[in-house]
Amino acid sequence: RPGAERHAPEPPGAPAADGPGTPQGPRAPLHGPAAPPAPPSAGTKAAALTRTEIVERAKTWVAAKVPYSVTSYWSDGYRQDCSGFVSMAWKLPANEWTGSLAGLAERITKEELQPGDILLFHNASDPEKGSHVVIFGGWTDAAHTVYTAYEQTPPHTRKRDTPYAYWTDSAKFLPYRYTGVTAGKAASPAAGGPASQGVASHGVAGYPGRAMFRPGAENPYVTRLGRQLVRKGFGTHYTKGPGPRWGEADRRGVEAFQRAQGWRGGAADGYPGPETWRRLFS
Structure with a gap:
């Protein structure tokens, strides 16, 4: 049509x-x-x-x-x-x-x-x-x-x-x-x-791609991300140590980090893209 x-x-x-x-x-x-x-x-x-x-x-x-x-x-x-x-x-x-x-x-x-x-x-x-x-x-x-x-x-x-x-x-x-x-x-x-x-997006050092952080995803990158959020002071939403399964605590921690960069709207949706990853691990 x-x-x-x-x-x-x-x-x-x-x-x-x-x-x-x-x-x-x-x-x-x-x-x-x-x-x-x-x-x-x-x-x-x-x-x-x-x-x-x-x-x-x-x-x-x-x-x-x-x-x-x-x-x-x-x-x-x-x-x-x-x-x-x-x-x-x-x-x-x-x-x-x-x-x-x-x-x-x-x-x-x-x-x-x-x-x-x-x-x-x-x-x-x-x-x-x-x-x-x-x-x-x-x-x-x-x-x-x-x-x-x-x-x-x-x-x-x-x-x-x-x-x-x-x-x-x-x-x-x-x-x-x-x-x-x-x-x-x-x-x-x-x-x-x-x-x-x-x-390109996958050219950022260590960034595994957005698919690793979709709802229900479970992989070592989620754990690595969570531990880095804790190190940077954005792990307050975890009730226990970061684990391999992506959850709301991970998303809220990423959102808090993104907002700390001055981002708003879709740029602070709580899902890590290559620039979020670069800044978080720099």
């Missing part, structure tokens, strides 16, 4: 406003003489990519100023709308849409965002209103309030500084990470964040 994209009005002094929402195309194979316009099989994804590759691929459309279109396909076979643009940057084997991209990614936090990740709003109850997706290119300020966005939007692909999470419907744009991304040097430094260290 096709969705629609809402494009935001520009701030004062910026280029002309994008105008009303624009439909996006449905899931479809890459366009070409031998590729009929039929939906591909579900669950397909491309080979692994580094963050540098994702951003460099996005930049090719920016440089070419690929015109926005829901019915046209660029020379590389990808549809010239927002979801086709992300499909191209992620080198997916088909043109996805905002309703399917999350199935090829994992939900992350604002704190964990790095170049090559996306900010996605899919309005499932009414896809014709507001659905849109942009590629995160890195923070432009130390407070993490503005970031570089690569997006396909009328009249053509562009790169621009964008307030987090987006110009409109900001609370509805959620950060996701392509499951095929591999550790590698970030393409665009992020001011004050993990990308500024030139590492």
